[in-house]
Each structure stands twice: as C-alpha cells, then as structure tokens.
Amino acid sequence: MIDIAQLTVRPDVSIRDALVRLDRSRLQVVFVEDADGRLVGAVSDGDVRRGLLAGAGLDDRVGAVMNSSPATVGPTATQDDVDALKSARGIRIVAVVDGDGRMIDVVGEGERIATPLETPVVLMAGGRGQRLYPLTKDIPKPLVPVGDAPMIDIIVGRLQAQGFRRVHISVNHLGHLIEEHLGDGARFGLEVSYLHETAPLGTAGALAQLKDAVQSEFVVMNSDLLTEVDLRRMLDFHRRTNGTATIGVREYGFEIPFGVVRRDGDRVTALAEKPLHTELVSAGIYVLEPPALASLEVDEYCDMPTLLSRLIAERRRVGAFEIHEEWIDVGRPEDLERARRARERSGR
Template sequence: MIDKTLLTVGPEVSLRDALVSLDRSGRQVVFVEDASGRLIGAVSDGDIRRGLLSGASLDDLVTRVMNIAPATVPPTATQEDVDALKGQRGIRIVAVVDDDHRIVDVVGEGEHIATPLTTPVVLMAGGRGQRLYPITKDIPKPLVPVGDIPMIDIILGRLRDQGFRRVHVSVNHLGHLIEEHLGDGERLGLDITYLHETAPLGTAGALAQLKGETDSELVVMNADLLTNVDLRRMLGFHRRTDASATIGVREYGFEIPFGVVRREGDLVTSLAEKPHHQELVSAGIYVLEPHALASLEVDEYCDMPTLLARLIDDGRPVGAFEIHEEWIDVGRPEDLERARRAWERSIR
C-alpha cells in the first residue's frame, strides 16, 4: 500500500511545491485531493511544463494545470484492467479509488494491483498427503517446508500480496497442527478461520459449511499448490463470463512410449511412433458463485468434479480459465524437490 503523503497534494499548493512533491515521490505524477480527501485531479511534470509554456508561473496554483480526469480503477479491478487502461491512456500510473473517490492505492510501472479484496479464499488442507509418506507421517502436507518455509505460508503470502485478506482453511488430518501454526492469521496480515472436517469430505464437501455465509464468489484452492497465477485476473475472467463456476486449467502433455497402431477390422490404417498428446487438466483452483454450493450438505462427502458436474447437468455455465504461469502440485517427493528448487530460484 502507498504512503499517500508522498503522492498527494491539496488544491492550494503552488506549481513550485508540486514540482518538489513530484521529485520526492519518484512517480512522475502527484494526485490532487480536496479538503475531504477526494481525488479531483493529477499533475505530471509534463502538465507543469506545458502550463509554464502557456504563460503560467511557478507561483500559480496546481489547479491551473492539473488533469481533471485522471486514470482510475476501482479496488475490484484486475491486473488486466489496469494494464488495458495504461495502454489506452498511454500512461504509467493508475490510481485505485473507492466508492467515495478516495485513493486507496496506486499502481505504477511494473507494479501489480494488490488492493484488498473482499472475496474469500478457501484453502483445502484436510488431505492425508499419502504420496509424500513418510514425510507426512507426523506433519500435515501444508506444513511441509519448502526451503525453510512451510508450504502453506508461501501460498498465503502470495494470496496476501494479490490483495486477498479473508481465508478459510479446511482441516482434518493433523489439522490441529495447522491451526496452531497459523492461528487467526494476524502475523501474516490475514483473517483466517477454519472449516473442520469430522471425516474426509473430498475436495468440495467442506464448502457446505459456507452455504448462506457469503454473498460473494469464492476462490477455492488446494493447499498443496505453488503457483504464480494471477488470481485477480482469474476473478475478472469469471465475472466477465457470468459463470456459476470457473475451473483453472492448464495444458498437460504426455507421450505414449510405444508405436500406436490404428486399425479397421483386421487391417492397419495408420501407425504413429510414440505420439504426443495434449489435454487440458484441472489445476486445483476454482471460483464458485454462492449458489454453486446449494447441492452440498454438511458432513457429506463430495469431490469437486461431482459438484461441477451437477452444475453442468443443471444447465449452469462452468468456465475454463487457462493458467500459463508456474504451477507445481506438490504431491510426490519429486514434486517437492522441484518446488524447493523453484523457491530457491525465486529467492535468488
């Protein structure tokens, strides 16, 4: 979040003082706020130069040269929205303003929007992590360290950096250790609560506890995924498609290690040596509208494919959002090693 004192001036400020603020901010622009803190304009060094060339003096008020229609986006904007606006206006910085037109953040060149979102995230952390046994014998998989940091801390840190603040964590196997580690989330800058599974409920069953508890869409994510996917962009995609649910998908390629023979009756029609196939697979990340939870019952097992199939059968639209960023499903020891190498590279 920004330090507004470096980026805002009042309408009574002179052009000379505005230049001082511009130099101090290092942002090529300062925003002009009225006495109540509402955004009324923006001034760049170019605005001041053009004003001086047209007869203004450095003692004139900043309102003489300010742009009265600065580029702004709401807090719900996605990175895609911000980048599109920058391209349309040919600018490097965008102000994020609330409903009262007060600045809550700015997004400069090379920066990503991370204004706090009200959309809650559900991390599914109740699995037994059997493929990582014996590592997970006495520790739940989300607490397995990647480098020196538990996997779930990396995931939560990335959620926080993208602007998410409310997180529900579903727990079952060794769940008390996860609760002891995370607490209420204050140390991570998050508000964390827990969905307790009395028995394994699948990848969607715990969501029944949230029926009627939210009027916002939910982001649902497995707690063993390390990815740089822009979830704000996924949210924007979901909203534009007006879907009941959106599945994060990615391409998965595999090679059949033999020559493939196709035939009609007893006759061979074609041969392919070790053909390569591409399929779209679920990435374990979803966005669900509140009504998508209607068929779930508390303490009843349900996996995510079953829930999504119900929506499709009911004629509800389900979208597919392609993920191209780094994505590691930490399910096997070799995946954990790959995640550790990726984390070391990111630190370097």
Template sequence: MIDRQVLVIGPDTSIRTALMQLDRGGLQVVFVEDAAGRLVGAVSDGDIRRGLLSGSALEDSVGGIMNREPATVSLTASQEHVDALKSRRGIRVVAVVDGEGRMIDVVGEQGRIATPLETPVVLMAGGRGQRLYPITKDIPKPLVPLGDVPMIDIILGRLHDQGFRRVHVSVNHLGHLIEEHLGEGTALDLEITYLHEPAPLGTAGALAQLRDAIEVPFVVMNSDLLTQVDLRRMLTFHEGTGAAATIGAREYGFEIPFGVIRREGDDVIALAEKPYHSELVSAGIYVLEPVALETLAADEYCDMPTLLGRLMDDGRRVGAFEIHEEWIDVGRPEDLERARQAWERRRR
C-alpha cells in the same frame, strides 16, 4: 489505498487548487468526484496546460477542463488488464472503481493492482498427503517447507499480493498444527477462519459449512499448489461468463513411449512413433457462485467433480479458464523437489 485528501477533488475546485493537489500527490493526476462520491473525471498537468492555453483562468473550476472519461478498472481487474489499459491510453495512473463508480484505489506507474477484495478464498488443507509419506507423518502437507518457508505461507502471501484478505482453511489431518501456525492470520494481514472436517470430506465437502456465510463468488484452491496464476483475471473471466462455476484448467501432455498403430480390422492404416498426447486437466483452482453450496449437505463426503457434475445436471453452466502460468502440484516427492527449486530461483 487512496489518500482522498491529496488525490480527490470536487468539480467546483479551482484550477489553482488542483495544481497544488497535483504537486502534493506526486502522481501527476488528481481525480474528480461528484457529490455522491462517484468518479466523474480526472485532471492532469496536461489538462491544465491545455485549459489555460484555451483561455481558462486559475480561479475557474476544474469542471471545465477535466477529462470526463478517466481510465478505470474494476476491483477484480488483473495486472495484465491494467498494463494493457495504461499502454493503450498512454497513461501512468489508473483508478480502481466499484460497481457504483466510486473510486476505491489507484494503480500508479510502478504499482501493481492489489486492491483488497471482498472475495473469499477457501484453501482445502485437510488431506493426509499420503504420497509424500513419511514427510507428512508428523506434519500436514501445507506446512511442509520450501526452503525455510512453509508451503501454505507462500500461497497465502501470493493471495495477499493479489488483494485477497478473507481466507477459510479446511482442516482435518493434523489440522491443529495448521491452526497453531496461522492463527487468525494477523501476522499475514489476513482474516483466517477454519472449516473443521469431522472426517475427511473430499475436495468439496467442507464447503457445506459456508452455505449461509458466503453471498458472493468465491475462490477454492488446493493448499499444495505453487502457482503464479492471476486469480483476479480468473475472477474477471468468471464474471463475464455467467457460469455457476469456473474450473482452472491446465494442459497436461505426455509422450507415449512406443509406436502407436492405427488400424481398420486387421489392416494397419497409420503408424506414429512415440506420439505426444495432451488434455486439459483440472488445476485444483475454482471460482464458484454461492448457488454451488446449495448442492452440498452438512458433513457429506463430496469431491469437486461430483459438485460440478451436480451443477451441470441442474442445467447450470460450468466454464474453464486456461492457466498458462507456473503451476506445480506438490503431490509426490519429485514434485516437492521441483517446487523447492522453483521457490529458490524466485528468491534469488
């Protein structure tokens, strides 16, 4: 997080002091905030050189030489957006600001945006994992290891890397083992709480417990997904659509292993040898507005398609965000093996 004593100055600060701050900060830029704490400018060594060449003195204030349009991104900006902004502006450092223009963090030359977000994440971990039986007879699927690391630890680690800190975990089948393993999340630098399902409530039913606890958009994802998706980018996309919900969608394709016949009546009008067919399918990752929780009743069984259908029936918009990054749904033994191989490749 930002060290304000080093990286932040006021508009009345002298150019001489700004030079000293530049040297101390090591980012080749300092940021200028007004009395209300809003970001109003940035000063680089280039700005100072140009100011001195134009006649400014070292004791003059930086207000006269600062860049009044510093490069900024929102709290939910994706790494892709940060990299594109750096490239477009030819800069090394970007400021992260909140909705009121106050600087929360900076992303340096080699840094990746991971500013802690207030956005909650709900991990659905209450399923029985029946397709992985007998592996899941005595261990809940989220604790099945990839190599020597439980799957849920990998998922939570990636959430932390992207700046998420507040996580709710829904539990039912062998849930006490998940709670014993994760605790309150202290070891992972997370705040973890639990949604206890008295009986299996489907892929959305446990969310009813959050009805009075969440007032901002939140992420819901299955706890058996190994994916590199940039959830910050998905959040930014969602915020720009005005939708009540956004579904993470992924292309699923398959080849029909036979020649397909197209006909009109008894006449064949076309033949296709082993055609390839594709559809967009739900990737088990969603961004929901709090209003979605109003459609749920306590302890009601509800799958996510039902919840989303209710929103659409109410005239609310549901969007789709295409996921192109690595994505493995660990549902079957062959998927588990593929996930283990992918995890091992990334660790090398």
C-alpha cells in the same frame, strides 16, 4: 502488496536523502507523504534532474522538486481504470490511495492492481499428504517447507498480494498445527477462519459449511498448489461468462511409450512412434457461485469432480479458464524439489 514504507519520504527530507531511497527503489520512483501519511507528491530521477538544472541543491527539501500531482486511483479501481490512466498520462506507475488519500499500493509497469477484494478464498487443507510421507508424519502437508517458508505461507502471501483479504481453510489431519501457525491471519494482512472436518470429507465436502456464509462467488483452491496464476483474471472470466462454476484447467502432455497402430478392421492405416497426447486437466482451482453448494450436506463426503458433474447434469454453466502461468502440484517428493528450485530461482 508492496512495502509502502520503503517507497516513501517526507517533504522536508533532503534531495540527497531522497536520492538514496530512489536508488533502492525497484520502481525508480519514491512517493512523498505529509505528516498524516497522505500522498502529496512523487519524485523520479527526472524530477530531481530538472530541479537541479533549475538551481536546486542536494541539501534542499525534496518537496521543492517533487511532482505534486502523482497519478492515483481509488481502492475500488479496476485494471481497466489503471490501464486507461497510464495510457492517458504516458506513465508506468500508478499509486492506489484510500478515501483519506493514504497510499495502500503501487501498480508498476506490467503489474496488475491488487486493491482489496471482498471475494473469499477457501483453501482445502484437510488431506493427509500420504505421498510426501515421512515428511508429513508429524506436520500437515501445507506446513512442509518450500525453501525458507512453509507452503501455506507462500500461498496466503500470494493471495494477499493479489488483494484477497478473507480466507477460509478446511482442516482435518493435524489441522491444529495449521491453526496455531496462521492464527487469525493478521500477520499476513488477512482474515483467516477455519472449516473443521470431523472426518475426511473430500475436496468439496467441507464447503457445505459455507452455505449460509457466502452471498456471491468465491474461490476454492487446493492448499498444495504453488502457482503464479492471476486469480483476478479468473474472476473476471467467471463473471463475464455468467457461470455457476469455473474450473481452472491446464494442458497436460503425455507420451505413449510404444508405437501406436491405427487400423480399419484388420488393415493397418497408419503407424505413429511414441506419439505425444495432450489433454486439459483440472488445476485444482475453482470459482463457485452459492447455488453450486445446494446439493452438499454438512459432514457428508463429496469430491469436487462429483459436485461439478452434478452441476453439469443440472445443465448449469461450468466454464473452463486456461492457466498458463507457473503451476506446481506439490504431491510427490519430486514435485516438492521442483517447487523448491522454482522458489530459489524466483525468490517468491
């Protein structure tokens, strides 16, 4: 979510001061709010130029040159609503306002709406992170720094930016440190609660604690994944396909380091030198419906492949959603270094 305060001015500030704020805005627009914080206008460079040509001075109020009918959508708007409004008005930027007319987000060019979602997210954070030892000797893997922030901070920050508000975190190994660090999630704009594992329960076992707590679909995600995947698109796919579960999948390529011989009986039919094979692999991100949890028992071990295999055996629909965005499974020291380089490049 964008820092709204950096994009807003009051109607009585000077055009000169508004231009300073406009120069700093990556969206090339500033929004005008009244004394009660309600959106009353927007100002772009073009609005200022037109005002100056009409005789306004730099020390005049910005309210005199603002567009008093900025493009807005409500908090329940869909991406289709935003796209239709942009197309109809020939604009690049839409403000999202709440029921009182106060701005809660901005959707810029090429961005997707991030209005609050009721869909909860479960982060599986109970593992020991043994492949990152000794980094995980005294802290759980989700607290391992990636650049200037712990991995879990980056993950929950990205969830919040996409509009998610409710996060359940399964904890076991050094889980108290995660709880102390995140608390109730308020500083991230989230509502965070915890699923406590008294013993390692696998990648799905802790979900049994949610049986009476979820009434609709929810997202499950491993807490060692740094990814730019648009979870809203994954949710849209899941809803369209009416599945009991959806698995996020990625293509994984691997090279056989030898010449491969193909034969018919004892007759060689072809040779391939170090061929590259590709397979679809699970990306550690899932969307589940409440019925998917029926076979789980509290405090009973279950991994996600076992749970999904049960659903397939029951002839439940399990869909595959392809992920093409950046995706790094931070399981090994070399993966951690790759994640740090990626964060350094992107700044996110």
